[in-house]
Amino acid sequence: GGGGALPYENSQLKETLAVGDTGAFAYKKYADIAVSDIVVEAGAEATNPSVSVKETRLGSNVPTAITADAGSVYKYLSITKANIETITKATIKFSVPNEWFTNNSLDASTVALNRLVSNIWTELPTKRISSTDAKFTSFEATTEGFSIFAITAEKAKAATKPAPAPEAPKAEAPTEVTGQVTKEVAKTEVQAVSEASKGGFGNLAKIIAG
Numbered sequence: 658g659g660g661g662a663l664p665y666e667n668s669q670l671k672e673t674l675a676v677g678d679t680g681a682f683a684y685k686k687y688a689d690i691a692v693s694d695i696v697v698e699a700g701a702e703a704t705n706p707s708v709s710v711k712e713t714r715l716g717s718n719v720p721t722a723i724t725a726d727a728g729s730v731y732k733y734l735s736i737t738k739a740n741i742e743t744i745t746k747a748t749i750k751f752s753v754p755n756e757w758f759t760n761n762s763l764d765a766s767t768v769a770l771n772r773l774v775s776n777i778w779t780e781l782p783t784k785r786i787s788s789t790d791a792k793f794t795s796f797e798a799t800t801e802g803f804s805i806f807a808i809t810a811e812k813a814k815a816a817t818k819p820a821p822a823p824e825a826p827k828a829e830a831p832t833e834v835t836g837q838v839t840k841e842v843a844k845t846e847v848q849a850v851s852e853a854s855k856g857g858f859g860n861l862a863k864i865i866a867g
Contacts, residue, residue, distance in 0.1 A: 664689035669707035674699040700743030728811035752793035767811035770798035
C-alpha cells in the first residue's frame with residue numbers, strides 16, 4: 658500500500674520433483690498476499706522449482722476486471738512458476754481476514770478463487786477449510802495452471818423473516834383422483850351426446866352412462 662511495491666513472496670524447493678510428484682510451497686506473508694500454501698503436482702521433472710505470489714491491480718497485470726456479479730474483490734493475485742515447465746494441477750490455500758467480511762457485509766460461505774485465462778474469468782472449485790489464525794477464514798481451491806487470480810465474496814443476504822409458506826393442499830392418492838376425474842369427464846360427455854341427439858340414441862347413451 659501507500660504507493661509502494663505491492664506485497665510479494667517467492668517460495669522455492671531445494672529438491673527435484675519427478676513427474677507426478679507433489680511439491681509444497683509455503684508463504685509467511687499470507688496477511689498481505691492471502692496465499693499461505695500451494696501444493697503443486699509436477700507435469701514434468703523439475704529441479705529447484707519455485708512459485709511466486711504477488712498482489713496485483715487492475716491496469717498492471719489485470720487487463721479485465723472480474724464482473725460485478727462475481728461479488729466484491731478482496732485481492733487480485735499474480736501467481737507464477739519457475740524451474741518447473743508444466744504442472745498437472747495445484748491446490749491453493751488462502752486466507753481472508755474476518756473483518757473484511759464484517760466491514761463489507763459479505764458472506765464468507767460465498768468466497769471463490771477465480772482465474773483469468775485468455776481474458777475470461779473462471780470460478781475455480783473453492784471450499785472452506787479450518788484456519789490456524791482466528792483473525793482469518795481459510796479456503797482451498799484447485800487450478801490446472803497459474804496466471805492472474807481474484808478472490809471474491811458476495812454480499813450477505815439481509816436477515817429477514819421468511820414469508821410463511823402457503824399451506825399445501827393435502828394430496829390424495831393419484832389413482833383415486835385420476836379415476837374420479839375420468840369418470841366425471843366420461844359422464845359429462847355421455848350426457849352431452851344425449852342432449853344433442855334427443856332421440857332414441859340419447860336414451861341409449863343414458864343407459865350406457867347409467
